[in-house]
Amino acid sequence: MSVKRSYSSARRDAQARETRRSILDAAGLLFIAHGYAATTLQAIADQAGVAVQTVYAAFGSKRELMRQLIEATIAGDDNPGPVTEQAEAKGVAAEPDVRRRAELDAALARAIVQRVGPIVRVAEEAAASDPELATMMEKIKAARRDEMLVSARQLAGPEGLRLDPDEAAATLYVLYSPHVADMLMRDHGWSPQRYQAWLARMLLETVLGTAPHDRA
Missing domain, CATH: 1.10.10.60 (Homeodomain-like)
Known part of the structure; x- marks a missing residue:
């Protein structure tokens, strides 16, 4: 039985x-x-x-449905947890080569922003006239900012970070933003591949402090 x-x-x-x-x-x-x-x-x-x-x-409620939709879309899973705890992010942290680590991280970030960007645009447009939805979106952003500290540590590897952890986390918050992806891929017409290559380069030059052609 x-x-x-x-x-x-x-x-x-x-x-x-x-x-x-x-x-x-x-x-x-x-x-x-x-x-x-x-x-x-x-x-x-x-x-x-x-x-x-x-x-x-x-x-x-519809508001809670939107919140869980955003989280599930970021995670790419119907039982979402922090992205930093997923296998892809742990794979980034485990990669010993700094250039490859930046490339893997950029690929992961690109996949996330392409999934979640359309939903975030809808939510932010609605939040402009819905105070409770706006509060919810601020909480999502705050959780994302906190997660950037973990992302920075995972990205650092044995070489460490060029910036102090708080500044590195703030820089990642900007670089990973769907708004930045929109400006480059929608406004400037960049392909996803070009955006991903740009992001990997920015990670190397600003967060990791490594020139694109340097070797780890």
């Missing part, structure tokens, strides 16, 4: 994760297509193929 209960529980958990993922996917699609204010929880439920009560039970 204990084996059957364990199997049933695991199956329910998997179904709950699948439902949550469907709701997040539906919300992302509709928020980007129609905006935050114009998208109702009923529309999200219809898109996801679930009852609106299921959306309320899983997220509680």
